[in-house]
Amino acid sequence: MVDRLLVTKCKQGSRDALLRIYEKYRDSLMILAIALSHDVSLAEDAVHDVFVAFAQNVASFKLTGSLKAYLARCVANRVRDLMRTNRSRAKALSPEQACSVERDLNEPSLLIACNEELRLLSSALAELPHEQREVIALHIHGQMRFRVIAKSLGISVNTVKGRYRYGIQKLRSILNGEI
Amino acid sequence: MKMSSAEKIKKLFAKSEVTVNSKVDDRIVGDALTALNESEQIKSLSAESNIWRIVMKDRITKFAAAAIIIIAVMLGINYISGSPDGASIAWADVLENVEAARTVMYIHEFESSDKKEVFETRIMEPYYSRIDVIAYHSRADVMGSDEMYKVAIGNTKLNKNLLLYPNTKMAVIGDDDVSPGDEIRAYERLKKDFRDGTEKNLGRVKLNGRDTVCFEISKDNKKITVWADPNTALPIQIEEISEENGDRRKFLRRDIRFDMKLDEQLFSMVPPADYCLMDLETQRLQTPFELTEKHLIEGLAVYPKYLDGKFCTRYMGGRPKTEEVKRKCLADVEKIQNWSDEDSNKSTFGCAFIEQLPEDSDYQYVGEDVKFGDVNTPVCWWKPPGSKTYRVVYGDLSIRDIEPGDLPEVPWLNDKK
Numbered sequence: 001m002v003d004r005l006l007v008t009k010c011k012q013g014s015r016d017a018l019l020r021i022y023e024k025y026r027d028s029l030m031i032l033a034i035a036l037s038h039d040v041s042l043a044e045d046a047v048h049d050v051f052v053a054f055a056q057n058v059a060s061f062k063l064t065g066s067l068k069a070y071l072a073r074c075v076a077n078r079v080r081d082l083m084r085t086n087r088s089r090a091k092a093l094s095p096e097q098a099c100s101v102e103r104d105l106n107e108p109s110l111l112i113a114c115n116e117e118l119r120l121l122s123s124a125l126a127e128l129p130h131e132q133r134e135v136i137a138l139h140i141h142g143q144m145r146f147r148v149i150a151k152s153l154g155i156s157v158n159t160v161k162g163r164y165r166y167g168i169q170k171l172r173s174i175l176n177g178e179i
Numbered sequence: 180m181k182m183s184s185a186e187k188i189k190k191l192f193a194k195s196e197v198t199v200n201s202k203v204d205d206r207i208v209g210d211a212l213t214a215l216n217e218s219e220q221i222k223s224l225s226a227e228s229n230i231w232r233i234v235m236k237d238r239i240t241k242f243a244a245a246a247i248i249i250i251a252v253m254l255g256i257n258y259i260s261g262s263p264d265g266a267s268i269a270w271a272d273v274l275e276n277v278e279a280a281r282t283v284m285y286i287h288e289f290e291s292s293d294k295k296e297v298f299e300t301r302i303m304e305p306y307y308s309r310i311d312v313i314a315y316h317s318r319a320d321v322m323g324s325d326e327m328y329k330v331a332i333g334n335t336k337l338n339k340n341l342l343l344y345p346n347t348k349m350a351v352i353g354d355d356d357v358s359p360g361d362e363i364r365a366y367e368r369l370k371k372d373f374r375d376g377t378e379k380n381l382g383r384v385k386l387n388g389r390d391t392v393c394f395e396i397s398k399d400n401k402k403i404t405v406w407a408d409p410n411t412a413l414p415i416q417i418e419e420i421s422e423e424n425g426d427r428r429k430f431l432r433r434d435i436r437f438d439m440k441l442d443e444q445l446f447s448m449v450p451p452a453d454y455c456l457m458d459l460e461t462q463r464l465q466t467p468f469e470l471t472e473k474h475l476i477e478g479l480a481v482y483p484k485y486l487d488g489k490f491c492t493r494y495m496g497g498r499p500k501t502e503e504v505k506r507k508c509l510a511d512v513e514k515i516q517n518w519s520d521e522d523s524n525k526s527t528f529g530c531a532f533i534e535q536l537p538e539d540s541d542y543q544y545v546g547e548d549v550k551f552g553d554v555n556t557p558v559c560w561w562k563p564p565g566s567k568t569y570r571v572v573y574g575d576l577s578i579r580d581i582e583p584g585d586l587p588e589v590p591w592l593n594d595k596k
Contacts, residue, residue: 015212018208019208022208027196031196044207048206052211055214055218056214111200123505123509129516158328158331158340161353168183168188169526172530
């Protein structure tokens with residue numbers, strides 16, 4: 001079923017339509033959240049929060065472009081907020097306590113398992129500043145145009161392109177060969 | 180054809196998979212369905228209150244309309260056109276003249292809580308735009324002002340956007356999305372807002388000692404003020420103030436000039452002859468000079484500056500990626516986080532030199548942990564086209580020709596073979 005129809009049904013209160021949207025985009029959004037955060041637990045929370053907020057506000061939601069891009073943008077925003085919150089929380093904790101706040105991909109999780117490619121990708125992106133990582137992930141995985149990313153981040157399209165270029169350039173020499 | 184980093188990342192994303200336990204699904208779906216139910220309940224409650232509001236609105240609007248007319252008469256506001264104190268131009272004249280103009284040039288100032296930028300903007304409708312950065316400061320931006328492009332040219336006909344970085348003589352070209360020309364779009368949006376129909380003529384106002392006629396448009400969370408020349412009925416300054424999530428944003432377009440002659444060369448998508456050109460999508464690099472081993476040496480030389488005097492773990496190749504190698508690579512990336520634009524470009528040129536080598540060049544990187552200045556330990560080697568010997572780069576960045584049989588023994592290289 002096309003997204004527009006699913007959204008319309010969802011607006012009419014269809015639980016089945018909401019479930020189908022979740023099933024359709026869950027993996028893609030989870031991959032995006034993990035790539036951005038390098039933290040499965042935070043990624044799960046981000047996807048959770050976005051779907052709950054979507055369900056809460058669907059009555060007034062207007063689908064103007066791609067639903068996938070819209071949800072990807074929401075996930076990216078939520079990841080950024082959660083990471084900021086975690087960082088401030090970690091600052092207030094002792095170093096030992098702070099280590100336990102982030103659960104990264106190398107720790108086995110019973111709830112979400114990542115394959116080798118996702119682990120590699122996420123580790124590589126984790127070393128870039130969040131701003132550059134976000135633009136690379138949204139452009140390549142979220143298939144969002146630079147202009148759309150710029151609008152959603154409230155920055156100029158040329159700044160977005162600059163971030164993309166710098167991020168790619170950093171990854172180029174050192175990570176070459178494997179990715 | 181070798182893959183660009185972006186293509187590799189794309190491939191990794193495509194191959195990425197997650198396995199999500201049903202407990203996660205239960206939690207997300209359960210909470211989302213609860214939220215949907217609550218939203219449904221609120222919707223039906225608000226539908227009831229809407230009926231009440233419609234009844235009330237009918238009575239209120241009649242009084243409100245009357246009150247607005249009285250206030251307008253008292254304040255002397257002329258909603259149709261013209262001005263309260265005899266200013267000679269009407270909003271319709273301004274609109275007509277702005278629409279008719281084919282070129283426009285102005286100084287664009289933007290200010291928010293964390294960013295300030297000043298650009299000179301030129302637009303030649305319908306395809307071309309160019310901005311020259313005069314000043315840029317951002318607290319939130321990871322790029323320093325030195326690394327900011329200085330010129331951005333948009334061409335909606337070619338669907339391309341060209342950024343120029345004069346400090347490093349680098350040009351970056353990329354697709355400008357489906358409906359391109361960011362500046363043209365912003366200008367088109369502004370013209371659309373002009374047609375909002377809520378404009379107020381505020382009459383004659385002095386702007387920097389100059390006579391103007393001032394108009395004001397209020398739209399959503401935005402207030403637009405236009406100062407127009409009373410003789411030409413064209414704007415000379417436009418201010419847009421908006422507030423988003425408590426952040427006040429101010430756009431000021433000043434020193435506006437219309438229908439001036441602009442040289443089409445200003446919008447050329449061909450970078451200056453001495454610039455390198457990088458394609459943003461493919462990362463292919465075109466250089467105005469031949470890439471030689473000198474560029475590779477300069478590229479390699481960047482890393483010891485940031486990595487405690489040692490060469491990087493991998494450079495377009497190297498030891499196979501075990502978990503340990505991956506960790507080391509990522510530690511390297513962290514250390515070069517704040518490398519200069521110049522160093523970033525040097526590294527890129529070095530990479531581009533390797534990328535252009537023929538497939539059978541047998542390039543190998545063995546520089547992991549080699550100390551800069553080490554005259555005896557090789558960092559990398561390759562076989563130039565048609566040559567029987569290898570070019571070997573050592574830790575002191577000297578290059579020697581070595582017979583294949585004299586190449587150093589590298590255990591992991593043998594394993595690889």
